[in-house]
Amino acid sequence: MINYFKELYKYRELLWNLTKKELKVRYRGSILGIFWSLLNPVIMTLVYSFVFSIVLKSDIKDFPIFLLSGLIPWNFLVSSLNVGIDSIVGNSHLINKIKFPREILPLSITFSNFINFLLELVAFFIFLIFMGYKFYKLLYLLPLIILIQVFLVVGATLLVSSINVYFRDIKHLLNIFMVLWFFATPIIYDIGIVPGKFRYLMIVNPMTVFTILYRNIFYYVNFPESLSFPSLRTLLLCLSLSVAILLFGYYLFNKLSPRFAEEI
Amino acid sequence: MVNLKNNDDFKNDKNTINSENVINDRNDISDKNTIIFDSVSKSFRIYHEVIPSLKETIIRGKRSTFENFLALDDISFKVKRGETFGIIGPNGSGKTTILKLISGIIQPTEGKIAVNGSLSALLELGAGFHPDLTGRENIFLNASLLGIPRKKIEERFNDIVKFSGLARFIDTPVKNYSSGMYVRLGFTIAINVDPDILLIDEVLAVGDRMFQEKCKGVIQNFKDRGKTIVIVSHDLDAIAKYCTKAILLIDGNIVIEDEPNAVIRDYLSYVAQKEAELAVKEKPIILRRGTSDLLITNIQLIDKNLNIVKSIYSNDKIKIAAEVLSRNNIKNPVFGLQIDDEEGTKIYETNTDWLGKDTGIFIKDRRVKVTFSQKLNLNEGAYYLTVYAKDRDSGNYYDLRERALIFNVRSKGKLEGIVDLGTEFSLEEEKNLYAVKFISDTVPDKMRKDEIYTINLKIQNESKFPWQDEIENPNYPVRIGYRWIDEKGETLPIEGIRTFLGKTINPDEILEIKVNIKSPMKEGKYLLKIDLVKEFFSWFSDLGGDFLQKEILVE
The missing domain is CATH 2.60.40.10 (Immunoglobulins)
Known part of the structure; x- marks a missing residue:
C-alpha cells in the first residue's frame, strides 16, 4: 500500500504534465483559448434563460445565477466522464509500450477538468461580486464540498474508463445515463417543486446534494427565506456515497488494470 | 555523445518494478542476476469478436467467446548483470511478450519474474509523443512517462537537444516533424533515462543509416559501462556482434540458450526448413495470356547443384529455366523475366532484347530450353517470378506467365539497395524433353x-x-x-x-x-x-x- 502511493508520488510529474497537456491541447490553436471553456456555460445559460424565463415564464428570480450554480459543478462531472471514459482505450499506444501507473490517465482528465471547473467558478464568482454578492458563512465550506465532489468524479471516471476497456457499450449507456442523471438532479428546476416522496429518492443522488449546497452558497444567499439545508443524515449519505464510489472505482480499476495492455 | 553518467536517483528505484513478483531468494537476485524468469507462462485471450458488445454479453451470459493462446510456455532464464542478451525467433514466437513482461507492461499468467534495476524500454520510440505539443514539451512529457524527474531532464536538456540534432525544431509541434526526427527525439529521451537495464525491440531497423550507427554506438557505450541490455532483433549480425548470450524462441519455448553464433546457426536452419515447407504449400496464382504461338512451360529455379528449388540464398548463382514450344513459325522472339516482391512492386526485369541477344528463327514445333543464369541478390522474403515470350516488333505476348513461380530468398548477410542482377541468357535445343x-x-x-x-x-x-x-x-x-x-x-x-x-x-x-x-x-x-x-x-x-x-x- 505504501509502495503503491510511493510509486504514484513518483509519477506526480506525469500527472501534472498530462493535465497540462490536456489543457494545452484543448485550447492550442484556438483564438479565444481558455475563454472557450467559460463561453460554454455562458451560452448554455443564455439558452436556458430564454427558454425558462421568456418562453415558459418561470418565476425563478435571477435565473442565470440559479442555473449556473448547478450547471458549473454538473459540467465538471459530465466532461470528466465523457472524456475520461476513453482515457485508457484512447491511449493504447502508451499502455502497450510504457509501464506507468495507469490511473494517471483518467486522473489527468479529471484534473484538467477540475482546473477548468475552478476557472469557471472564479469567473462565476467575479460575476456574482459584480452583481452584489452578500458574503455567506457557508462559503468557507466550499472547498470541502468541492473536495467531496472530486471524490465522486474521480471514482466515477476510474469506473467508466476501466469498464470501457472490457465493454465498449458502456459509452452509449453512459450517454443515456447522463441525460437521466441530469434531469434527476435539480439543476434546471428547484428541488422545492418536487413532490415530497420523490424528494427522498432524489437525495440518494449525491449530485442533488451538491447542487443544493452550491445553490445555497451562490444563489439562495440572496433569498435567505428560501435557504434550505440538507439534514446531517443527507450530508453523511452524500459523503459516504461519494467515498464509496471513489473506493469502488479505485478497487475495480486496480483489479482490471494489469490486463489493460492485453485487452485494448 | 551525451554524458551518460550514473545517477543515483535511479538506484533508489531498484526492486520497485514488479514488486509483487519479486522472488524472495535474495542470493539469487544478488548483483549477479539482473533479470530472472522462473517458469514463466503467459497466455493471451484471442477474442472472436473484435468489439465485445454488452447486448451479446447479456444474451450469452458471458463475455465474447475467446480462446487462450499460449505465448510463452514455462520458460526460465537468467540475465546476468552486464550481459547483452539477445532474443531471436520467428514472428509471433513470443519475443516482444518477454520484453513486455520484463518491463511490467503485462503480467505473467504463471511463474515469477524478478527485475533488479531501473529499466528503459526502447519498445517504440516516441510512443508517448503528442503531435500538438512541441519537441520541448514532449521531452518533458515523455520523460515523466518514463518516470524521470523533471530536474534530471532540465539538467540534461541541452545535451538531449544536441544529441538529437533538433535544436532548430525544438519549439515546433512534433506533428510537423519527419518520421526520422520523431524517432531521433524518442531515442534520445529513452537513452537519457540512463537505466540499469535497456530493452531494445527492433529499433535497430528504423531510421537512416547514420542514425542506426548512432544507435549502435549507444549500445556499445552501454555495454562498455557494464549495463544490462536485452535485444530483440531480426538483425542477426547485430545479435552476433553485441550479444554475449542469446536464446532462440520458437512458439513460446526456448529452443536453445547459448552463445549467439550457435543460436543463430540453429535459427537459420529452422528458418530454412520452415521456408522449404512453406514454398511447397503456397501455390502461385496462375495468370496467363498471349497468342499461344509460343508456349512457355516448366518454369523452374535450379540451384548450382542442379536441384529444382523453391528457396535460394541471395548470393548463390541460380538458373531460371523454362521450356519453349513454338506452334507457328516465329522470327526472333523475345524472352524475358520479371521479379516482383510480395507487395507486387517490380524489382527487376530483363529480356533477350535488352540483353542484345538474337534468339533466331523458330519453325513450327521447335522445342528449346531457355535459361537465364544469374545471382538473385535480393533481400530476404518471398518473390514472384514472371516469364514471358513476346514479339519483338509489336510487343504482343506469345505467352505471358505472370507470377508463375513464388520463391523465397534467404540471405546470409544483409543486403541493401537496388542491384543489377547481371543476367546471362542461353538457349539450347531439347530433343528428349518429354521422353x-x-x-x-x-x-x-x-x-x-x-x-x-x-x-x-x-x-x-x-x-x-x-x-x-x-x-x-x-x-x-x-x-x-x-x-x-x-x-x-x-x-x-x-x-x-x-x-x-x-x-x-x-x-x-x-x-x-x-x-x-x-x-x-x-x-x-x-x-x-x-x-x-x-x-x-x-x-x-x-x-x-x-x-x-x-x-x-x-x-
Whole structure:
C-alpha cells in the first residue's frame, strides 16, 4: 500500500504534465483559448434563460445565477466522464509500450477538468461580486464540498474508463445515463417543486446534494427565506456515497488494470 | 555523445518494478542476476469478436467467446548483470511478450519474474509523443512517462537537444516533424533515462543509416559501462556482434540458450526448413495470356547443384529455366523475366532484347530450353517470378506467365539497395524433353462396349527433368489421358477420364499407376492411345514422345 502511493508520488510529474497537456491541447490553436471553456456555460445559460424565463415564464428570480450554480459543478462531472471514459482505450499506444501507473490517465482528465471547473467558478464568482454578492458563512465550506465532489468524479471516471476497456457499450449507456442523471438532479428546476416522496429518492443522488449546497452558497444567499439545508443524515449519505464510489472505482480499476495492455 | 553518467536517483528505484513478483531468494537476485524468469507462462485471450458488445454479453451470459493462446510456455532464464542478451525467433514466437513482461507492461499468467534495476524500454520510440505539443514539451512529457524527474531532464536538456540534432525544431509541434526526427527525439529521451537495464525491440531497423550507427554506438557505450541490455532483433549480425548470450524462441519455448553464433546457426536452419515447407504449400496464382504461338512451360529455379528449388540464398548463382514450344513459325522472339516482391512492386526485369541477344528463327514445333543464369541478390522474403515470350516488333505476348513461380530468398548477410542482377541468357535445343517409356501394361486385346476397365501401367521418365503432377505443381502439370481412334482414323468424342500421377517422377524413375479407361459405345476395331497429358496446351505425345498404342476389338 505504501509502495503503491510511493510509486504514484513518483509519477506526480506525469500527472501534472498530462493535465497540462490536456489543457494545452484543448485550447492550442484556438483564438479565444481558455475563454472557450467559460463561453460554454455562458451560452448554455443564455439558452436556458430564454427558454425558462421568456418562453415558459418561470418565476425563478435571477435565473442565470440559479442555473449556473448547478450547471458549473454538473459540467465538471459530465466532461470528466465523457472524456475520461476513453482515457485508457484512447491511449493504447502508451499502455502497450510504457509501464506507468495507469490511473494517471483518467486522473489527468479529471484534473484538467477540475482546473477548468475552478476557472469557471472564479469567473462565476467575479460575476456574482459584480452583481452584489452578500458574503455567506457557508462559503468557507466550499472547498470541502468541492473536495467531496472530486471524490465522486474521480471514482466515477476510474469506473467508466476501466469498464470501457472490457465493454465498449458502456459509452452509449453512459450517454443515456447522463441525460437521466441530469434531469434527476435539480439543476434546471428547484428541488422545492418536487413532490415530497420523490424528494427522498432524489437525495440518494449525491449530485442533488451538491447542487443544493452550491445553490445555497451562490444563489439562495440572496433569498435567505428560501435557504434550505440538507439534514446531517443527507450530508453523511452524500459523503459516504461519494467515498464509496471513489473506493469502488479505485478497487475495480486496480483489479482490471494489469490486463489493460492485453485487452485494448 | 551525451554524458551518460550514473545517477543515483535511479538506484533508489531498484526492486520497485514488479514488486509483487519479486522472488524472495535474495542470493539469487544478488548483483549477479539482473533479470530472472522462473517458469514463466503467459497466455493471451484471442477474442472472436473484435468489439465485445454488452447486448451479446447479456444474451450469452458471458463475455465474447475467446480462446487462450499460449505465448510463452514455462520458460526460465537468467540475465546476468552486464550481459547483452539477445532474443531471436520467428514472428509471433513470443519475443516482444518477454520484453513486455520484463518491463511490467503485462503480467505473467504463471511463474515469477524478478527485475533488479531501473529499466528503459526502447519498445517504440516516441510512443508517448503528442503531435500538438512541441519537441520541448514532449521531452518533458515523455520523460515523466518514463518516470524521470523533471530536474534530471532540465539538467540534461541541452545535451538531449544536441544529441538529437533538433535544436532548430525544438519549439515546433512534433506533428510537423519527419518520421526520422520523431524517432531521433524518442531515442534520445529513452537513452537519457540512463537505466540499469535497456530493452531494445527492433529499433535497430528504423531510421537512416547514420542514425542506426548512432544507435549502435549507444549500445556499445552501454555495454562498455557494464549495463544490462536485452535485444530483440531480426538483425542477426547485430545479435552476433553485441550479444554475449542469446536464446532462440520458437512458439513460446526456448529452443536453445547459448552463445549467439550457435543460436543463430540453429535459427537459420529452422528458418530454412520452415521456408522449404512453406514454398511447397503456397501455390502461385496462375495468370496467363498471349497468342499461344509460343508456349512457355516448366518454369523452374535450379540451384548450382542442379536441384529444382523453391528457396535460394541471395548470393548463390541460380538458373531460371523454362521450356519453349513454338506452334507457328516465329522470327526472333523475345524472352524475358520479371521479379516482383510480395507487395507486387517490380524489382527487376530483363529480356533477350535488352540483353542484345538474337534468339533466331523458330519453325513450327521447335522445342528449346531457355535459361537465364544469374545471382538473385535480393533481400530476404518471398518473390514472384514472371516469364514471358513476346514479339519483338509489336510487343504482343506469345505467352505471358505472370507470377508463375513464388520463391523465397534467404540471405546470409544483409543486403541493401537496388542491384543489377547481371543476367546471362542461353538457349539450347531439347530433343528428349518429354521422353516417356511405357514398360508394361495390362491393356486387354478385347473389351466389351461401354464399360470401364482398370489398367495397370508402368511408366518411366526418360527425360532429364522431373515430371510433376498438376496438383503438385500447376506450372508443369502432367496427367495420364487416353483416346480412342476408330478405323477411319478419327478420334472418338469420348471424354477420357484423366488420371493424376499422384507424385513427382524424377528422371529415370519408374511409376506404377492404375488408369481407368472407358470403352467405346459401339462395337468395332479401335486404336487405344494412352499418353501423358499436359493440361495447358496439348497432348503430350503429340510433341514427339512415346505413347502406348494398342489395337482393341470392342464387342
